[in-house]
Amino acid sequence: MDWTAILLTGLAGVLATAGPLVMAAIGEALSERAGVVNLSLNGTLILSAMTGFAVAVATGSLAAGFLGGAVVGAAAALLVAVAGITLRQSQVAVGFVLALTLKDLAYFLGTPVMGAAGPRLDVLPVPLLERLPVVGPLLFRQDVMTYASFLLIAAAWVWIYRTRPGLTLRGLGEQPAAAFVRGADVTRLRYLYTVAGGALVGLAGPMYSLSVKAGWKGTISGLDGLGWIALALTIFGGWHPLRIAAGAYLFAFLQWLGVVLQPFLPGIPSQVLQVAPFPFMILTLVLVNVGQAEWTGRLLALLPEGGRRRLAGLLRLLRANPPAALGQTFERE
Amino acid sequence: MIRARSLWLRTGGPVIGVGVAVLAAAGLLLLAGASPLEAFRQMGLGAFGSVNRLADVLVVWGPLVLVTAGLLVTFAAGLWNIGIEGQIVMGAIGVTGVLRLLQDAPLPPWLVLSIALAAGMTAGAAWAVLAGLLKTIGGVNEIFGGLGLNFIASALILWLIFGPWKRPGIGSMSGTEPFPESLGLPTLAGTRLSLWSLALGLAAVGAIALLLSRSALGLRLRAVGLNARAAFLLGVPTWRNLLVAFGLCGALAGLAGFVQVTAVYHRLIPSISSGYGFLGLLVALIIRYRAVWVVPVAAFFAAITIGGIQLPIALQLDSSLSGVLQGLLVLGVLFSDGLRHRAAARS
Numbered sequence: 001m002d003w004t005a006i007l008l009t010g011l012a013g014v015l016a017t018a019g020p021l022v023m024a025a026i027g028e029a030l031s032e033r034a035g036v037v038n039l040s041l042n043g044t045l046i047l048s049a050m051t052g053f054a055v056a057v058a059t060g061s062l063a064a065g066f067l068g069g070a071v072v073g074a075a076a077a078l079l080v081a082v083a084g085i086t087l088r089q090s091q092v093a094v095g096f097v098l099a100l101t102l103k104d105l106a107y108f109l110g111t112p113v114m115g116a117a118g119p120r121l122d123v124l125p126v127p128l129l130e131r132l133p134v135v136g137p138l139l140f141r142q143d144v145m146t147y148a149s150f151l152l153i154a155a156a157w158v159w160i161y162r163t164r165p166g167l168t169l170r171g172l173g174e175q176p177a178a179a180f181v182r183g184a185d186v187t188r189l190r191y192l193y194t195v196a197g198g199a200l201v202g203l204a205g206p207m208y209s210l211s212v213k214a215g216w217k218g219t220i221s222g223l224d225g226l227g228w229i230a231l232a233l234t235i236f237g238g239w240h241p242l243r244i245a246a247g248a249y250l251f252a253f254l255q256w257l258g259v260v261l262q263p264f265l266p267g268i269p270s271q272v273l274q275v276a277p278f279p280f281m282i283l284t285l286v287l288v289n290v291g292q293a294e295w296t297g298r299l300l301a302l303l304p305e306g307g308r309r310r311l312a313g314l315l316r317l318l319r320a321n322p323p324a325a326l327g328q329t330f331e332r333e
Numbered sequence: 334m335i336r337a338r339s340l341w342l343r344t345g346g347p348v349i350g351v352g353v354a355v356l357a358a359a360g361l362l363l364l365a366g367a368s369p370l371e372a373f374r375q376m377g378l379g380a381f382g383s384v385n386r387l388a389d390v391l392v393v394w395g396p397l398v399l400v401t402a403g404l405l406v407t408f409a410a411g412l413w414n415i416g417i418e419g420q421i422v423m424g425a426i427g428v429t430g431v432l433r434l435l436q437d438a439p440l441p442p443w444l445v446l447s448i449a450l451a452a453g454m455t456a457g458a459a460w461a462v463l464a465g466l467l468k469t470i471g472g473v474n475e476i477f478g479g480l481g482l483n484f485i486a487s488a489l490i491l492w493l494i495f496g497p498w499k500r501p502g503i504g505s506m507s508g509t510e511p512f513p514e515s516l517g518l519p520t521l522a523g524t525r526l527s528l529w530s531l532a533l534g535l536a537a538v539g540a541i542a543l544l545l546s547r548s549a550l551g552l553r554l555r556a557v558g559l560n561a562r563a564a565f566l567l568g569v570p571t572w573r574n575l576l577v578a579f580g581l582c583g584a585l586a587g588l589a590g591f592v593q594v595t596a597v598y599h600r601l602i603p604s605i606s607s608g609y610g611f612l613g614l615l616v617a618l619i620i621r622y623r624a625v626w627v628v629p630v631a632a633f634f635a636a637i638t639i640g641g642i643q644l645p646i647a648l649q650l651d652s653s654l655s656g657v658l659q660g661l662l663v664l665g666v667l668f669s670d671g672l673r674h675r676a677a678a679r680s
Contacts, residue, residue: 039476079664087671092413092476093618094667100611101660107653109365218651228480235477269495275488279481286471286478 027200039095042227043102052206073202173323379643395530416479424587427456457587
């Protein structure tokens with residue numbers, strides 16, 4: 001194999017490993033756009049990965065496995081919605097407790113299938129298109145869920161920015177009172193988006209356990225932390241599907257780079273390279289956020305005209321504002 | 334009728350929440366094919382069955398009380414200090430750094446330990462203040478700043494253990510070379526329990542309770558926590574108080590790291606925080622941030638953690654049931670609280 005082929009295989013792998021993150025982070029973005037923050041991702045992802053694998057092993061059906069994962073994700077999100085919307089508890093508190101509890105629950109209930117041999121999603125090349133140079137091996141020689149993650153990016157973008165329900169969705173998170181006056185059933189829609197977003201997170205779990213990191217190995221499944229990353233991607237991506245996807249691909253690319261470069265960096269323990277992309281994500285978050293800070297504006301005002309405009313433009317490009325009513329209960333007057 | 338019901342809900346609510354949580358855990362045990370009563374009995378034996386077990390519970394209790402006391406401060410200021418895990422880790426790294434540097438120096442052990450303690454508290458506080466600066470200057474929500482700093486701290490501790498501080502020969506997950514016995518806190522014979530750890534925990538809770546309820550600083554912190562904007566308009570320097578809250582909490586987390594290194598493990602290990610930071614968050618949530626409850630509830634949660642170790646030995650069950658049970662208890666109380674408020678709002 002020549003270098004281009006190796007590179008293409010690697011990059012195709014990056015697109016596949018980022019798939020679950022895309023799925024989970026866009027699911028979370030839908031929920032947060034509606035004004036509900038579901039902090040349970042890290043637990044939901046691990047529990048749905050275990051459930052999806054266990055169901056697939058028991059039934060021999062991959063579809064049933066993914067369905068099982070989605071049900072787990074939807075159920076976890078429903079708990080957050082009931083506590084946060086109906087019972088007016090802190091969404092952050094309930095989500096955080098679930099993040100810890102569901103993780104341990106996965107380890108507890110997953111013992112019987114630990115290390116079991118299970119089915120795995122096959123690559124399903126798209127006829128004709130897979131022969132295209134470069135694009136073919138990258139985009140059209142993936143498994144069905146990776147295609148789904150590609151489609152979700154486009155679908156979510158169209159839904160949020162180009163449809164009427166999408167307009168209402170944005171209103172739910174920004175100005176729920178205004179959405180209510182315009183006839184939207186705020187509470188019902190928030191439930192709907194939270195549960196649907198949770199189901200997408202629940203699909204991400206089996207995407208690991210039935211494809212990207214096939215199998216269930218308990219605490220050493222290598223899934224711990226990814227849910228937190230998905231949550232960070234939602235914010236880093238400014239609740240915007242395209243930017244979220246860009247972030248997920250960047251993260252997966254950095255992880256791949258860590259693996260590829262390891263032989264060339266003998267001084268750095270492999271454990272460190274594996275976690276290196278995580279701090280990088282946070283640095284990016286800082287960059288995204290400084291654009292908003294009040295002092296940045298004052299600092300910019302001191303710079304000479306030309307540089308200032310360019311820098312301000314760059315910061316504006318990075319900028320992302322959270323939905324104004326995120327995490328708040330909506331009270332009908 | 335309605336009044337009687339609301340009174341019943343007020344007192345009975347949390348009890349019902351705890352009851353439902355225990356029932357849910359029993360259901361999970363049945364699902365795993367085990368007898369719930371036998372499992373709970375084994376957990377009880379695992380926590381209180383012998384003097385050594387009881388000592389182990391208290392070994393967990395000390396650092397858990399320290400971090401929970403710290404979290405009361407950040408919660409009072411309206412902050413979610415998820416970065417507490419990293420703050421414990423940084424504290425432990427600071428302690429280990431000082432001990433490594435001074436272990437061969439001609440200094441009395443108490444002095445070396447005191448310097449290490451100061452270094453641990455400073456490192457923990459600095460890491461927490463960093464999360465605070467990210468929030469106040471960078472505009473990064475403390476939950477995400479804290480999570481990121483947790484990841485950085487765990488990368489740093491791995492790098493130290495496998496890199497510069499590795500054991501002669503090869504670095505491993507078992508940690509750094511153990512320190513000489515003279516550089517550890519004295520422990521009760523045959524156990525890992527140090528009375529110093531208990532004393533530090535009790536002192537911390539007492540001090541924090543007084544600080545929050547009786548001091549001007551406590552009042553300012555609570556004002557910021559209740560309504561940051563109003564407090565700012567009334568002349569309370571919001572961001573400075575937020576940083577103070579972070580610093581205090583981080584210092585106590587660093588102190589927990591000190592206890593873990595000098596009393597429990599006598600070296601630096603990758604999992605030096607033992608997850609006590611997140612466990613402390615659970616304790617703070619279930620007691621609704623009230624200082625009087627820290628001591629008993631932390632003891633109960635510590636007993637669940639230690640009791641769970643018995644499960645794989647006696648019943649071939651995974652010890653993660655402890656975490657599930659702790660989480661279910663918190664969820665039970667949160668939900669019953671919500672139901673109570675809802676019932677109160679209706680009547």
